[in-house]
Amino acid sequence: MYPLPEGCFAPRNQWYIAAWADEIRREPMERWILNEPIAFYRTEDGRAVALEGRCPHRHFPLGKSRLIGDNIECMYHGITFSPKGDCVRIPSQGMVPASCKVKAYPLVERWKWLWIWMGDPALADESLIPDHHEIGLTDPAFTVESGTYHAVPGRYMLMHDNLFDLTHLGFLHQTSIGAGDYSVVDEQRDNGDNWISSQREFPNIQCPPLYAQVFGYEGKVDRAFGMKLFLPSLHAGYDFLCKSRTDSDDPGAVLGKVRVYHAITPATKNTAHYFFAYGRTFKQDDDAFGKAMLASFNAVIEEDMLATREIESMLTTLGTTPPEVLLKADATCVRGRRLFESLIRKEQAV
Ligand code: FES
Numbered sequence: 001m002y003p004l005p006e007g008c009f010a011p012r013n014q015w016y017i018a019a020w021a022d023e024i025r026r027e028p029m030e031r032w033i034l035n036e037p038i039a040f041y042r043t044e045d046g047r048a049v050a051l052e053g054r055c056p057h058r059h060f061p062l063g064k065s066r067l068i069g070d071n072i073e074c075m076y077h078g079i080t081f082s083p084k085g086d087c088v089r090i091p092s093q094g095m096v097p098a099s100c101k102v103k104a105y106p107l108v109e110r111w112k113w114l115w116i117w118m119g120d121p122a123l124a125d126e127s128l129i130p131d132h133h134e135i136g137l138t139d140p141a142f143t144v145e146s147g148t149y150h151a152v153p154g155r156y157m158l159m160h161d162n163l164f165d166l167t168h169l170g171f172l173h174q175t176s177i178g179a180g181d182y183s184v185v186d187e188q189r190d191n192g193d194n195w196i197s198s199q200r201e202f203p204n205i206q207c208p209p210l211y212a213q214v215f216g217y218e219g220k221v222d223r224a225f226g227m228k229l230f231l232p233s234l235h236a237g238y239d240f241l242c243k244s245r246t247d248s249d250d251p252g253a254v255l256g257k258v259r260v261y262h263a264i265t266p267a268t269k270n271t272a273h274y275f276f277a278y279g280r281t282f283k284q285d286d287d288a289f290g291k292a293m294l295a296s297f298n299a300v301i302e303e304d305m306l307a308t309r310e311i312e313s314m315l316t317t318l319g320t321t322p323p324e325v326l327l328k329a330d331a332t333c334v335r336g337r338r339l340f341e342s343l344i345r346k347e348q349a350v
């Protein structure tokens with residue numbers, strides 16, 4: 001499925017971010033992941049549960065049903081399932097057919113995220129979840145603001161494409177985080193089996209509008225930013241700014257360091273989930289400032305969603321996948337897509 005080849009949607013034997021931990025409560029919630037409905041809830045002792053969200057009787061959504069203790073009772077005819085997905089009750093008969101059960105997905109609560117394993121539960125190895133300390137989520141040098149969720153009106157790979165090719169900053173985001181020509185600077189790239197990274201440095205550029213406002217500084221800056229995607233879900237990035245080393249009153253003075261976290265999870269074939277957080281090294285005790293900056297980043301994400309929504313609408317309405325013109329700036333994008341494809345092909349080969 002574009003931008004991946006036909007027959008490739010998303011790798012399954014992987015950890016994906018399913019939700020913010022505080023989104024999952026006692027009241028069941030339905031959320032689609034990899035085109036599967038999932039019912040999330042917490043047991044009485046607070047453990048998060050993810051069950052296949054479709055009752056095997058008449059396909060009523062379990063995420064829109066009710067809890068009886070730790071079990072979930074289908075709203076339609078009352079078939080009840082345990083947190084392991086076993087049927088514990090069919091009100092209209094005593095005998096439980098073997099086919100009357102639902103899948104239970106491995107779910108790990110780490111930091112403020114819930115990670116779900118969509119594939120073979122026997123392969124769900126928690127050590128494959130990216131190290132939260134290494135990527136700065138728990139680094140005391142940064143204050144991390146978390147908690148935004150965006151429903152993306154487009155296929156998940158469009159959002160990865162967006163994050164892979166940051167030459168769009170100077171155009172789509174020209175009034176927020178972009179300023180100047182980001183497309184002419186060389187990119188340093190690297191990748192492994194399950195990750196891909198990209199970095200750029202911009203000496204002596206105009207301070208981007210959002211940061212000019214944040215730092216109260218209108219002069220020239222040296223900026224370095226980059227991103228590492230831990231396939232298939234989490235882009236961990238950084239954005240460091242200092243006063244220009246060649247043209248400022250205080251050369252090299254650090255204005256601030258920002259870390260950004262973009263988690264992209266396929267929802268349906270044509271929609272995705274987007275969980276965003278960021279960390280900062282400045283005004284760390286100023287809660288109101290932190291929230292305001294989060295709101296500014298959310299406005300940036302809305303710009304990305306606009307592009308995604310328009311492209312999804314274009315492709316869906318056309319009903320075909322026209323060839324695309326590939327540019328030099330697409331190198332990371334092309335590598336990233338290949339990594340996704342190879343994960344999917346490996347699973348298909350088994
Ligand atoms: S649809 Fe769930 S019990 Fe009938």
Ligand SMILES: [Fe+2]
Pocket residue numbers: 162168172173300304
């Ligand atoms: Fe963007």
